[in-house]
Structure formats: C-alpha cells, structure tokens
Amino acid sequence: MQSFTLFSISLVIVLATSYSDAFTINDFPEDFLFGAATSAYQWEGAAEEDGRTPSVWDTFSHSDDKGNGDIACDGYHKYKEDVKLMAEMGLEAFRFSISWTRLIPNGRGLVNPKGLNFYKDLIKELRSHGIEPHVTLHHFDFPQALEDEYGGWINRKIIEDFTAFADVCFREFGDDVKLWTTIDEANIFAIGAYSQGIVAPGHCSTPECSTGNSSTEPYIVGHNLLLAHASASKLYRLKYKNKQRGSIGLSLYALGLSPYTNSKEDEIATERAKDFFHGWMLKPLVFGDYPEEMKRIVGLRLPVFSEEESEEVKGSSDYVGIIHYATVYVTNSRPTPSLLPSFYTDMGIDTIYIGNSSFDTSVSTPWGFENFLEYMKQSYNNPPIYVLENGLRMKHKSTLQDSERVEYIEAYIGAMLNAIKNGSDTRGYFLWSMIDLFELVGGYEKSFGLYFVNFSDPGLKRSPKLSASWYTGFLNGTIDVVTQEITQLQRNLSASSSL
Numbered sequence: 001m002q003s004f005t006l007f008s009i010s011l012v013i014v015l016a017t018s019y020s021d022a023f024t025i026n027d028f029p030e031d032f033l034f035g036a037a038t039s040a041y042q043w044e045g046a047a048e049e050d051g052r053t054p055s056v057w058d059t060f061s062h063s064d065d066k067g068n069g070d071i072a073c074d075g076y077h078k079y080k081e082d083v084k085l086m087a088e089m090g091l092e093a094f095r096f097s098i099s100w101t102r103l104i105p106n107g108r109g110l111v112n113p114k115g116l117n118f119y120k121d122l123i124k125e126l127r128s129h130g131i132e133p134h135v136t137l138h139h140f141d142f143p144q145a146l147e148d149e150y151g152g153w154i155n156r157k158i159i160e161d162f163t164a165f166a167d168v169c170f171r172e173f174g175d176d177v178k179l180w181t182t183i184d185e186a187n188i189f190a191i192g193a194y195s196q197g198i199v200a201p202g203h204c205s206t207p208e209c210s211t212g213n214s215s216t217e218p219y220i221v222g223h224n225l226l227l228a229h230a231s232a233s234k235l236y237r238l239k240y241k242n243k244q245r246g247s248i249g250l251s252l253y254a255l256g257l258s259p260y261t262n263s264k265e266d267e268i269a270t271e272r273a274k275d276f277f278h279g280w281m282l283k284p285l286v287f288g289d290y291p292e293e294m295k296r297i298v299g300l301r302l303p304v305f306s307e308e309e310s311e312e313v314k315g316s317s318d319y320v321g322i323i324h325y326a327t328v329y330v331t332n333s334r335p336t337p338s339l340l341p342s343f344y345t346d347m348g349i350d351t352i353y354i355g356n357s358s359f360d361t362s363v364s365t366p367w368g369f370e371n372f373l374e375y376m377k378q379s380y381n382n383p384p385i386y387v388l389e390n391g392l393r394m395k396h397k398s399t400l401q402d403s404e405r406v407e408y409i410e411a412y413i414g415a416m417l418n419a420i421k422n423g424s425d426t427r428g429y430f431l432w433s434m435i436d437l438f439e440l441v442g443g444y445e446k447s448f449g450l451y452f453v454n455f456s457d458p459g460l461k462r463s464p465k466l467s468a469s470w471y472t473g474f475l476n477g478t479i480d481v482v483t484q485e486i487t488q489l490q491r492n493l494s495a496s497s498s499l
C-alpha cells in the first residue's frame with residue numbers, strides 16, 4: 001500500500017542527487033536487519049481456500065474491475081519457492097502480514113486450523129533458512145464480518161476483537177516471531193479508508209461512497225487504532241514478552257514534508273502538516289495526547305483520551321515502523337471554513353510534488369528520508385525505528401532492468417546511513433516489495449517488486465530484476481555503492497536476461 005496522491009498544484013523538477021560517499025553493508029551496525037516485505041492480501045491469493053472468509057479488501061476490490069487479490073502471487077501455495085528466493089538473495093528478514101480472516105474466519109471466536117498451519121509452516125520455513133520473520137497483524141484487510149456486524153473500525157468493539165486476534169498470534173507464533181507490528185500505516189489507513197474513501201472499506205461523505213463521514217470518521221478510526229494497538233501491546237507485555245522477548249510497534253506512513261519556500265507561512269503550514277500527518281499518532285504514542293494544533297482545528301470532532309487511555313497509549317510502542325517513499329513540498333492554503341470538512345481540509349495545505357508526479361520515474365528525494373529520520377530523533381526522543389517499506393513504483397511490465405529502482409534504493413539506503421551516523425536509532429530496513437504484488441492502489445499495473453511476476457502465466461513465474469541482483473550483492477557485501485558497480489551489474493544482467 002502506498003503513494004497517495006494528495007492534491008498537486010504544479011510540478012517542480014529537481015535533478016536527482018546521486019549519493020556521493022561510497023558505502024557497503026558493513027558500514028551498518030552489526031545487528032541491523034535488511035529485508036523485504038509483502039502483505040497477506042497482496043501476496044497470498046487462495047482467497048476462498050481452506051476456510052478463509054472475505055476481508056473488506058475482497059469486497060472492495062470486487063466492486064470494480066481494477067484487479068483483486070483472489071490469486072495475487074499465490075504465495076499461499078508458493079511460499080516455499082519464495083522463501084528459497086529470499087534465501088538466495090540473502091535476506092536477513094521478511095515482513096509479511098497475517099490475514100485475520102484466514103486465521104479467525106468470523107473475525108472472532110474459532111481459530112481455523114488450516115490458516116494456523118499455513119502461518120506456522122511459513123514461519124518455520126523462514127527460520128530454517130535463517131530469515132527473521134517480521135509480522136504485521138493488520139495490513140488493511142480486516143474481516144468483512146465485523147464491518148457488517150458493527151461498522152468495523154468506527155466502533156470501539158473492534159478493540160476487543162483485534163486484541164483477541166493478536167492474542168492468538170502471540171500465543172501460536174510468538175516463540176518464533178520477535179518483531180510484531182500491530183497496525184500498518186495507521187494514519188493513511190484512517191485517511192484513505194475513512195476520509196477519502198479510496199481504500200477499503202471505502203467510507204467518505206461524497207456521493208462516491210455509499211457510507212461514511214469524512215469529517216468525523218477518520219478521527220474516530222485513528223483513535224480506535226491507537227487504542228487497539230495499545231491494548232494488544234499491553235497484552236503482549238503482560239502475558240508474553242517475558243518469555244518470548246519480542247518487540248511490538250505501530251507503523252506510520254511517513255510522507256516527507258518540506259516547506260516550499262522559506263516564508264514564515266510555508267514553515268507554519270509544514271509544521272501543521274507534520275502535526276496532522278505524523279503527530280496525530282506519534283504524540284499520543286510518545287507523550288500521551290494529540291497535538292494542540294490538531295485539537296484546536298478539529299475541535300469536538302477529535303475524540304478525547306481519558307486519563308487511563310492516555311497512560312495506556314503512551315509508551316505502548318517499543319519501536320516506530322516507518323513506511324517512507326516520497327517527500328512533498330508544502331505551501332499554506334488555510335482554507336475557507338468548509339461545510340464538509342475532511343482530514344485534508346482540516347490540515348489546510350497544498351502539496352507540490354517534487355519531480356515527476358506520476359511517481360513512475362519519480363525523482364528520488366533521499367534527503368527527505370534523512371530529514372524524516374532526523375525529525376523522529378529530535379521531536380520524538382529518538383525512538384527505535386524499523387523502516388518497514390521503501391522502494392520505487394514502476395510500470396509492471398516495463399523491464400527487468402530496473403536501474404532507476406536500484407539508484408533509488410542506493411540513494412535511500414545511503415540517506416538512512418547518514419541519519420544513523422548522526423544518531424538515529426534505526427534498526428532495520430525492508431524493501432517494498434519482495435516480489436511484484438497486487439497493489440492496493442493501482443492493482444497490477446504498477447509494481448515495486450525485486451522479482452518480476454508474470455501474472456498472465458498460469459505458473460506465475462518469478463524472474464529476478466536488476467534490483468534483486470543488486471540487493472543480493474549489497475547483502476553479501478560485494479557491492480560498494482558507487483556508480484560504476486551499477487553500470488557493470490546492469491551490463492552483466494542484460495547479458496543474461498530480458499523480458
């Protein structure tokens with residue numbers, strides 16, 4: 001899931017700055033984890049198999065013809081093949097998510113033994129190849145049954161059901177899983193699904209959505225997500241942590257935000273945007289309450305933490321999961337008060353994309369990534385961070401020679417190294433995505449994979465892209481990140497494969 005178009009008023013073209021200092025994987029701390037990621041609905045397929053029931057994503061993706069995850073990469077059947085590819089690449093960690101409705105088909109209650117076995121087998125397969133599993137519990141695909149029964153995330157009842165689902169996961173998988181992310185991209189899930197209505201379950205106030213309220217629901221959902229995360233975290237710490245010794249965190253979509261000009265107005269607008277986008281989740285997690293500016297603007301539509309809830313949310317994340325792709329410039333656009341406020345009208349900014357707004361050959365802005373990590377360090381007491389997603393979207397069928405992707409990744413890893421050298425407590429980095437997937441925004445047209453998947457081939461054949469070879473070399477320490485290497489690798493690969 002990624003890359004939301006906010007609203008772009010114009011294009012600014014900046015030359016890509018290539019990373020100048022050479023580095024290798026050996027410049028990173030010894031226990032730093034390099035991996036790659038997928039998510040259940042986007043990778044597994046087998047949507048109706050072995051007792052799995054629909055999630056809101058099954059419903060949502062079947063409401064149009066932009067593709068769905070019925071088959072996806074068929075990871076459910078091909079996980080051994082994929083773990084082998086991961087091992088060959090030298091991945092140290094693999095991030096995936098658990099399909100709530102595969103494990104607990106009704107959303108609560110009985111556990112599905114076949115679902116349980118699938119995740120046990122996958123985790124065992126990873127461990128036997130020396131790959132550390134990083135498990136996300138909620139990656140956008142919650143049970144349709146709970147949406148139908150009580151409105152899903154807009155109802156506090158989901159906190160109890162989510163916690164019970166987490167309990168099953170900790171109990172069944174926790175001996176082998178040391179890294180847990182409760183909720184993926186909590187901020188963009190609340191915005192995308194409940195203010196814009198562009199992801200499942202597709203709630204908004206405008207006629208495109210059959211239900212919803214963009215003025216209130218994103219804030220109610222944001223609140224419930226924080227409480228559900230805190231509740232699962234509390235359970236983990238009380239019941240499992242001593243024995244299992246893992247960590248648990250929440251993840252955020254970390255859009256880089258930078259003032260367009262050095263005017264006071266743009267600076268203030270950028271601070272406001274940071275409060276809305278990041279502070280919304282981070283201030284409660286680190287300090288126990290929402291940002292003042294948000295409380296002032298959103299007023300009574302923003303739920304209030306009781307003292308007890310505030311204590312429970314504060315400190316509930318052992319680390320912060322960061323999903324980062326891009327940086328935008330921010331200008332002030334204090335809007336005329338809107339009759340139908342939404343998350344974005346409340347935030348009141350305009351954004352200007354840097355580079356190619358199509359994102360497909362997006363000009364990379366690694367400095368925005370470095371700044372974000374620096375901001376986490378300075379504004380939020382330098383929490384441990386896992387970068388859970390980063391990568392470049394390209395047209396799916398473009399080429400195996402994804403040299404733009406390689407350049408993007410090199411620059412971003414370099415930027416992360418700069419931040420670490422300056423004190424950021426960043427502990428891991430996962431490329432999105434291990435292989436081409438069903439993308440939640442964009443279906444099968446665009447992809448991020450290190451491996452190409454031929455979705456027209458009944459066998460869903462996987463083929464390594466240049467980026468997979470590059471990552472292999474980087475992970476085994478034979479690649480020094482300097483330009484000549486990429487060029488050479490590119491020549492080597494074009495000699496051996498093509499689409």
Ligand SMILES: *[C@@H]1O[C@H](CO)[C@@H](O)[C@H](O)[C@H]1NC(C)=O
Nearest residue numbers: 205206212213214215216340
């Ligand atoms: C959204 O909720 C608010 C507060 O309850 C209400 O005033 C408003 O009319 C609702 N808007 C829509 C479009 O339903």
Ligand SMILES: *[C@@H]1O[C@H](CO)[C@@H](O)[C@H](O)[C@H]1NC(C)=O
Nearest residue numbers: 011013355356357358360361
């Ligand atoms: C944006 O990307 C498209 C697709 O790769 C390319 O054709 C176009 O020239 C780019 N535009 C700019 C302004 O760089």
Ligand SMILES: *[C@@H]1O[C@H](CO)[C@@H](O)[C@H](O)[C@H]1NC(C)=O
Nearest residue numbers: 370371374377378419422423
């Ligand atoms: C490095 O960290 C120091 C101390 O937090 C900070 O003042 C400085 O701006 C940082 N440098 C960069 C390049 O971010």
Ligand SMILES: *[C@@H]1O[C@H](CO)[C@@H](O)[C@H](O)[C@H]1NC(C)=O
Nearest residue numbers: 397454455456457458459499
């Ligand atoms: C994908 O598979 C189909 C069917 O096997 C084949 O005809 C096609 O050439 C393949 N495409 C690519 C890009 O490999």
Ligand SMILES: *[C@@H]1O[C@H](CO)[C@@H](O)[C@H](O)[C@H]1NC(C)=O
Nearest residue numbers: 469470472473474476477478
């Ligand atoms: C390291 O990766 C490179 C690039 O893929 C490969 O050519 C080389 O054989 C690998 N070396 C080891 C020791 O695995």
Ligand SMILES: *[C@@H]1O[C@H](CO)[C@@H](O)[C@H](O)[C@H]1NC(C)=O
Nearest residue numbers: 473479485486488489490492
């Ligand atoms: C490319 O191939 C040449 C010759 O086989 C080899 O010496 C070189 O190490 C390879 N470069 C990379 C980056 O894999």
